[in-house]
């Protein structure tokens with residue numbers, strides 16, 4: 001199984017949960033130090049993981065090499081967990097062309113590149129599952145902060161998931177999207193600090209009036225990757241505390 005962005009908050013949680021379920025993990029990230037930390041955490045909890053870092057997934061040549069390296073480690077690929085992303089925020093019309101391009105590169109190009117180069121290996125195995133981490137921002141507009149690039153890119157991820165499901169079905173490839181609402185990760189917790197107004201503005205859109213915990217997302221991901229989800233493809237699952245329900 002390949003997890004992108006395994007040095008980050010939700011990627012680390014995914015690596016730990018999938019390893020706990022028995023998957024053999026390849027985890028890649030731009031940041032070697034945080035990725036190595038995840039590898040150590042997985043191994044010390046009894047799981048199997050190899051890290052590949054640093055790799056810049058916005059560069060398709062690096063993605064191609066990383067996928068080939070990954071496949072060589074365990075002899076194949078069954079699950080691709082497209083989690084890595086970087087986004088930029090800002091209001092219209094001040095959102096710069098550079099920020100727009102960087103958001104599309106960091107949020108939409110990455111899962112396309114990783115899926116593209118993994119595709120033949122999934123087919124070779126007789127199928128597999130692609131899980132794309134999208135966002136509630138791909139479903140509704142977002143005010144806190146304004147996010148024109150982010151909404152467009154994540155809506156693209158959800159649409160791409162449908163297309164991957166359509167073209168993958170005949171090969172035994174299922175593709176699903178998970179759309180998180182606000183999740184508290186070590187990085188977001190640190191960035192928000194004790195800014196209670198910002199925290200309240202973000203969680204106020206949820207019905208449950210709180211952040212999600214990474215485990216509340218990756219448990220669904222583990223199910224979606226399992227045989228229990230064999231009739232689920234082309235679907236997008238909000239895990240957002242009800243934020244997109246109203």
Ligand SMILES: NC(=O)c1ccc[n+]([C@@H]2O[C@H](COP(=O)([O-])OP(=O)(O)OC[C@H]3O[C@@H](n4cnc5c(N)ncnc54)[C@H](O)[C@@H]3O)[C@@H](O)[C@H]2O)c1
Nearest residue numbers: 005007008009010029030056057083084085135180182183
């Ligand atoms: N945390 C949330 O509240 C939230 C909400 C909605 C969607 N999401 C989505 O969940 C996913 C994970 O988010 P997170 O909160 O864990 O973020 P994070 O920043 O903690 O993790 C993202 C990881 O991706 C890596 N990455 C970024 N650009 C890369 C590149 N070019 N090459 C390789 N690695 C790269 C980063 O180094 C980082 O380790 C993202 O797709 C994000 O958009 C998160």
